[in-house]
Amino acid sequence: MDGAVLGIDIGGTLIKWVRWSPVSGVLDRGERTTPRSGARAVVSAVAELIGEVPGEAAGVALPGHLSDDLRAVRLLPNLPGEWSGLRFADELESRTGACVRLVNDARAFALAELRLGAARQEDDVLFVTMGTGIGGALALNGRLLRAKGDRVGELGHMICRPGGALCGCGARGCLETVAGGSALVAHVRAGGGRAETPQDVVRAASGADGLERAVLEDAGRAIGLVLGNVVAYSSVSTVVIGGGVAPAFAFMKPAVEAELAARARLVGPVDLRLAHLGSGAGALGAALMAAPHVNRTDGDT
Ligand SMILES: [Zn+2]
Known part of the structure; x- marks a missing residue:
């Protein structure tokens, strides 16, 4: 394994994902329909995806605000269901065993464009x-x-x-x-x-x-x-x-x-x-967020 990580971008209609490695770049990508029957169904769909796509860690981008510790959802206005307070990262980790990080989708887009796109x-x-x-x-x-x-x-x-x-x-x-x-x-x-x-x-x-x-x-x-x-x-x-x-x-x-x-x-x-990166930027940024040391400038390697 070359340190590949999974990036997942949860949108109102599609869940986009990418498998990315610091050595080889994008290894694989895909998308599936976002379940509209509530938060639990989305948790299950994302857990299933993490189980299917091999990676050392997963970053998950969400169109809303997170809790102060970045582990739970605070506000997710554009997806149906009861999201407020859901310990999304903890739940995904306990169901999959993978290390999971959450990120706001605009911030994920920005990290991808900063590292690999228009602002590199x-x-x-x-x-x-x-x-x-x-x-x-x-x-x-x-x-x-x-x-x-x-x-x-x-x-x-x-x-x-x-x-x-x-x-x-x-x-x-x-x-x-x-x-x-x-x-x-x-x-x-x-x-x-x-x-x-x-x-x-x-x-x-x-x-x-x-x-x-x-x-x-x-x-x-x-x-x-x-x-x-x-x-x-x-x-x-x-x-x-x-x-x-x-x-x-x-x-x-x-x-x-x-x-x-x-x-x-x-x-x-x-x-x-x-x-530069088109509609896949959110998933890519989520992957970068899960990759160790990508958003650091303090000399760590
Ligand atoms: Zn406003």
């Missing part, structure tokens, strides 16, 4: 994931920031429109309510347009539709505002943008750049890049 030459990077909602992460000095509950980087809940639309988190005017995938669809519909998915919005905008373009431009202004704040705060000037709704960024980019240009005297030029 960089030390200081801000990451944005555009999906149904908006996630993020921050790397400083070559290391992805993680803290209690793995909550560092929640860009989607930075407020860009005070008093604006109510967010799923309970606050008003979060970035997610303007520029998240669900919000893009809702804003197009509110303007009289027809869209079922964020991809529909992007398709219509490609056809030079005024309403869809205006919605994406408005989202771009909001993203630029939040990015400008974070860049001013952190001095990080490389931004990697990924996620399933990232194709929408092409239509947002001029507005994002205009917002950033307005603050250029303080923040300087900002390098906006698209992610």
